[in-house]
Amino acid sequence: MTENGDAIDGGPGGSPDDSEPDESALDEDLRVPSCERCPALVESRSRIVNGVGPADADLLFVGEGPGAKEDERGEPFVGRSGDVLDDALRDAGLARADVRITNCVRCRPPENRDPTAEELANCRGHLDAEIDRLDPELIVTLGKVPSEHLLDRSVAITAESGEIVDARIAGASRRVLLSVHPAATLYDRSQRDGFFETIARAGELSGTGGGESGGQSRLGEF
């Protein structure tokens, strides 16, 4: 590990070569314990907000970056956006504990501005290493910024939400499902059904959903 804490960048990262991987060790291996590559974000953050969820999850959600609540609690997608995501997961027969959730940048930008291109590039190694280690069945991008970042093109997210594309990410071709950010449903109620349908589809495509809460059968309630 470098002084910048590039714990999950480049290479296997020193895990013991056990035939039965230790889950907590795997999760620890996905964390970035320290990093100071983005001076403005180092200034504005309280902490690094690492991804949460199983280190072998089949479904990975990728957001833009931590907001105030996430920075405070040290977990991605908490607060009102997180509540919407949790509701959609529950409706799809999923629990937050079933999936992994991470961000393009792990430190809160000042005044909740978008991360700059340089900051996104700085943090890409951390994200790619997490994706490489996790090797999920499906990546769901939550919003325009992570969609454009991972697909490396402009994305009209409202129009393209729900679409599945293959993209080369972290050294492999990966299936990506585009989605609006959960906060979009708070600003525009008409986006709620589409968001819930997209999350239900994510559960089906990754083979993760289908729990007792009933998935798409309840979509009409929203």
Ligand code: SF4
């Ligand atoms: S956003 Fe990423 S690259 Fe930038 S300081 Fe935080 S952890 Fe490091």
